[in-house]
Amino acid sequence: MKKALILLAVFFFLLAPLRSEDYYNTAEIVSIEKTPGIIAKIRNMGLDLLMEWEGRIYILAGFEDIVKLQIENIPYKLEGSDLSSSNTQDAAAQSSINGEYHSYYEIEQELTAMELSYPYLAKVFDIGDSLENRNIYALKISDNVQIDEDEAEVIFLGCHHAREWISVEVPFLLGKYLVENYETSAEVKNLVDRSEIWIIPLVNPDGLEYSIHFYRYWRKNRRLNEDGTYGVDPNRNYGYKWGLDNNGSSPDTSSEVYRGPAPFSEPETQVIRNLFAQKEFKALISYHSFSKVIMYPWGYTNQPSEKEALLNTMAGEMASLIQSVNGSIYEYGPAGSSLYLTNGDTTDWAFGVYGIPSFTIELPPVDHMQGGFFNAENDIYPIFSENLPAMLYLIGWSIKQKNQDDTKLNKKYERPESKKLNVKY
Amino acid sequence: MKSPESYSTFVLLLCLIILSPAAAWPQLTLGQYEDEAPVRTWNLPLVTSAQSLSMGGTQFAFTQDCSCALTNPALLDRLPRISFALSLSTTRASLSKYSIINTGVIPTEGNSTLGLYAADFAGVSLRLKGWTFALSTALIENYDRPHVKLEYTYLGSPYESLDFNQGGELKNINISASHKIFRKVSLGIGVNFVSGFFEKNIEEKWTQSNITITNSMSHDFSGFYFNGGLLLDVSDSFTAAAVFRTPYSKKADSQSLIEYNAPQGDTDIKIEASSKCSFRQPLMIGVGINYKPSENVRIASDCAFFNWSEYKVNYFEEDLKRDFKNILKIGAGIEYITYQRYFNRNIEVPFRIGAVYDPQPMKNPNSQYFYFTFGIGAKYGKFFLDAAGMVGKEKGSGDNLIGQKFSITLGLYL
Numbered sequence: 021m022k023k024a025l026i027l028l029a030v031f032f033f034l035l036a037p038l039r040s041e042d043y044y045n046t047a048e049i050v051s052i053e054k055t056p057g058i059i060a061k062i063r064n065m066g067l068d069l070l071m072e073w074e075g076r077i078y079i080l081a082g083f084e085d086i087v088k089l090q091i092e093n094i095p096y097k098l099e100g101s102d103l104s105s106s107n108t109q110d111a112a113a114q115s116s117i118n119g120e121y122h123s124y125y126e127i128e129q130e131l132t133a134m135e136l137s138y139p140y141l142a143k144v145f146d147i148g149d150s151l152e153n154r155n156i157y158a159l160k161i162s163d164n165v166q167i168d169e170d171e172a173e174v175i176f177l178g179c180h181h182a183r184e185w186i187s188v189e190v191p192f193l194l195g196k197y198l199v200e201n202y203e204t205s206a207e208v209k210n211l212v213d214r215s216e217i218w219i220i221p222l223v224n225p226d227g228l229e230y231s232i233h234f235y236r237y238w239r240k241n242r243r244l245n246e247d248g249t250y251g252v253d254p255n256r257n258y259g260y261k262w263g264l265d266n267n268g269s270s271p272d273t274s275s276e277v278y279r280g281p282a283p284f285s286e287p288e289t290q291v292i293r294n295l296f297a298q299k300e301f302k303a304l305i306s307y308h309s310f311s312k313v314i315m316y317p318w319g320y321t322n323q324p325s326e327k328e329a330l331l332n333t334m335a336g337e338m339a340s341l342i343q344s345v346n347g348s349i350y351e352y353g354p355a356g357s358s359l360y361l362t363n364g365d366t367t368d369w370a371f372g373v374y375g376i377p378s379f380t381i382e383l384p385p386v387d388h389m390q391g392g393f394f395n396a397e398n399d400i401y402p403i404f405s406e407n408l409p410a411m412l413y414l415i416g417w418s419i420k421q422k423n424q425d426d427t428k429l430n431k432k433y434e435r436p437e438s439k440k441l442n443v444k445y
Numbered sequence: 446m447k448s449p450e451s452y453s454t455f456v457l458l459l460c461l462i463i464l465s466p467a468a469a470w471p472q473l474t475l476g477q478y479e480d481e482a483p484v485r486t487w488n489l490p491l492v493t494s495a496q497s498l499s500m501g502g503t504q505f506a507f508t509q510d511c512s513c514a515l516t517n518p519a520l521l522d523r524l525p526r527i528s529f530a531l532s533l534s535t536t537r538a539s540l541s542k543y544s545i546i547n548t549g550v551i552p553t554e555g556n557s558t559l560g561l562y563a564a565d566f567a568g569v570s571l572r573l574k575g576w577t578f579a580l581s582t583a584l585i586e587n588y589d590r591p592h593v594k595l596e597y598t599y600l601g602s603p604y605e606s607l608d609f610n611q612g613g614e615l616k617n618i619n620i621s622a623s624h625k626i627f628r629k630v631s632l633g634i635g636v637n638f639v640s641g642f643f644e645k646n647i648e649e650k651w652t653q654s655n656i657t658i659t660n661s662m663s664h665d666f667s668g669f670y671f672n673g674g675l676l677l678d679v680s681d682s683f684t685a686a687a688v689f690r691t692p693y694s695k696k697a698d699s700q701s702l703i704e705y706n707a708p709q710g711d712t713d714i715k716i717e718a719s720s721k722c723s724f725r726q727p728l729m730i731g732v733g734i735n736y737k738p739s740e741n742v743r744i745a746s747d748c749a750f751f752n753w754s755e756y757k758v759n760y761f762e763e764d765l766k767r768d769f770k771n772i773l774k775i776g777a778g779i780e781y782i783t784y785q786r787y788f789n790r791n792i793e794v795p796f797r798i799g800a801v802y803d804p805q806p807m808k809n810p811n812s813q814y815f816y817f818t819f820g821i822g823a824k825y826g827k828f829f830l831d832a833a834g835m836v837g838k839e840k841g842s843g844d845n846l847i848g849q850k851f852s853i854t855l856g857l858y859l
Binding site for chain 2: 115116117118119121123125126230234235236237238240242248249250251274387388389390391392394395396397
């Protein structure tokens with residue numbers, strides 16, 4: 021009997037799981053005093069900076085990192101193995117499966133926080149729902165943001181395609197940049213005061229979530245097609261020249277460029293259409309990746325549009341501004357003859373229906389060998405930064421265009437009034 | 446247990462358990478879209494003894510082995526002074542949509558099938574001075590999915606491959622105690638320590654450009670919960686039971702990696718994450734009856750409520766939505782006992798059948814399993830051996846999933 025019980029004990033011991041790996045047990049948060057040059061020094065040491073607070077720099081340090089601090093004779097203080105509540109946002113960023121990129125949830129949180137922090141500059145609109153009932157958010161930035169003023173309206177779109185994570189970040193960071201620099205930058209204040217800037221960083225939230233949680237290379241939305249395949253390409257679902265041919269889009273439901281059963285069949289494109297119906301946008305940029313190209317209509321044909329000269333000049337100006345930042349070269353030209361034919365895409369629709377300059381900017385990298393639809397997390401801000409002058413240029417251009425349009429309109433009103441007066445007198 | 450033969454038998458059984466592969470079967474049905482969905486049904490723990498399995502999964506008001514510690518420890522009081530039990534099982538289940546399979550990336554023609562083999566329960570109970578104690582271990586959840594590997598060729602040359610692998614399991618160690626608090630009332634309580642793992646890996650290779658995309662996820666699970674039950678002898682032939690399992694957090698130390706590797710471009714982009722995740726498991730309460738209208742016949746029925754509407758997932762700092770509803774699982778079975786004589790020995794041979802209604806918690810699709818169960822046993826002296834089968838189909842999702850389980854339980858009384 022005793023032997024049997026001993027055997028049982030051995031048996032249970034063998035079956036018991038022996039798992040003890042714990043990231044948080046192997047990493048500590050340490051703080052060091054902030055002194056001149058210390059940040060550059062610890063970055064060179066490859067340490068993982070968490071934040072600065074009250075004159076100290078906090079670092080997530082493993083055993084080897086602590087050894088490095090000791091070797092460099094840098095005094096440090098152990099702060100514990102968890103972050104304090106004062107830095108929960110940083111902690112979240114360290115533990116997100118999409119890293120520094122934003123998920124739907126994170127965009128929702130960030131936009132809400134932005135609206136709360138800058139209620140006089142930023143307002144978030146829920147402009148519709150995706151197929152899986154996620155909200156599609158539009159961020160409006162302007163002075164007197166609560167009021168619909170008679171100002172130039174310009175729109176920036178991101179993430180039509182789920183796997184193009186960088187295309188969420190660039191328009192989102194534009195919004196953040198504008199509100200954070202409104203008080204300190206005369207240029208930003210001037211632009212924000214004279215325009216209404218609309219930013220929809222996440223047109224395809226369902227696709228992005230699937231890309232984050234299941235398959236990184238997912239492109240389309242999450243439509244369950246009648247034949248059991250999934251997805252419609254939102255950037256082939258707009259109503260201008262939709263389904264013109266099978267080169268610029270595909271009727272095949274399993275294709276990456278499946279255009280859907282009808283123009284605007286998808287809620288994600290419907291919300292953009294509805295927003296355009298309520299606004300008078302002067303210009304548009306839709307961000308994509310990859311290849312470092314600025315494209316403009318037409319996409320459905322390789323023939324030039326009637327505004328080829330204007331669009332080419334604007335694209336050239338934006339490419340030049342990008343290059344001026346860090347030497348990064350973006351090619352530019354009409355989409356159909358520069359890259360490949362597309363029909364039913366955003367820019368053809370915005371240009372074809374509303375006549376506004378519309379651009380698709382394919383963000384870095386330039387090819388698959390450099391990462392394709394992947395960008396390193398530390399490339400997010402440089403990519404945004406190199407694109408920032410081009411975005412500001414487009415806002416400025418929209419303001420000028422609005423002024424010109426208003427002037428023309430006023431002249432139209434003035435003439436009959438003058439005639440009237442002439443007759444009278 | 447005093448003869449050398451008995452020791453040898455017991456040691457042999459232990460070796461079988463230890464050497465058996467930890468098993469799991471797949472059965473995602475509804476909710477199989479979520480990675481954390483256990484195979485076949487969300488409504489766990491699974492039936493772990495063949496006797497219960499064959500009687501429609503009933504296990505609240507009657508048992509003949511210590512697997513009752515997982516569901517109603519009050520029943521331990523009804524076992525002989527010392528009992529051992531070991532269950533082995535094999536399961537087959539069909540799957541339709543899970544992870545990247547049939548959700549847009551890899552389509553399959555029809556459902557996939559997963560087969561698992563497991564030593565899914567081992568336990569011992571011992572009565573001392575009016576108290577009965579039990580120590581047991583069980584495989585309570587499994588997260589395996591059929592492995593999928595695709596290779597695309599172009600003009601006879603490979604140019605892309607996609608490899609999907611997912612596996613995992615959750616084990617439980619249960620320590621229970623039972624006591625007869627009144628002449629006709631027994632009370633039992635158990636504490637359960639769970640541990641396990643989950644691993645998912647998706648690797649895509651573009652052969653000609655030598656580009657590899659890796660997406661991997663792992664969790665190390667831990668947690669604990671209490672379960673308990675009350676048993677009431679209404680009459681000599683009728684017993685009623687009430688049971689509960691507390692809600693608990695299945696916590697996980699989780700790691701994630703997304704990597705893009707293109708050596709020709711000297712590109713290696715990684716996004717690594719590490720987090721504490723949690724999967725809030727629901728409260729389960731249930732009632733059961735056991736009625737014995739004659740010496741040869743036994744009827745049992747269980748009804749279990751799962752509070753799935755409170756199921757919560759915190760996944761890498763995000764609260765994920767799981768649109769679940771509360772469900773009621775019902776099982777019933779009948780046992781007919783015969784007495785056979787083999788090799789000049791009397792052997793008790795019970796025949797059992799039953800049925801199970803097992804609705805799944807997802808609101809969409811609204812899906813339920815219907816199972817038919819059957820089994821046979823043999824009890825001779827201090828040994829018993831039960832074999833059981835469960836076959837069923839799912840309705841509601843449109844995928845016509847099937848589930849099968851066959852189980853053997855070996856037991857010993859001392």
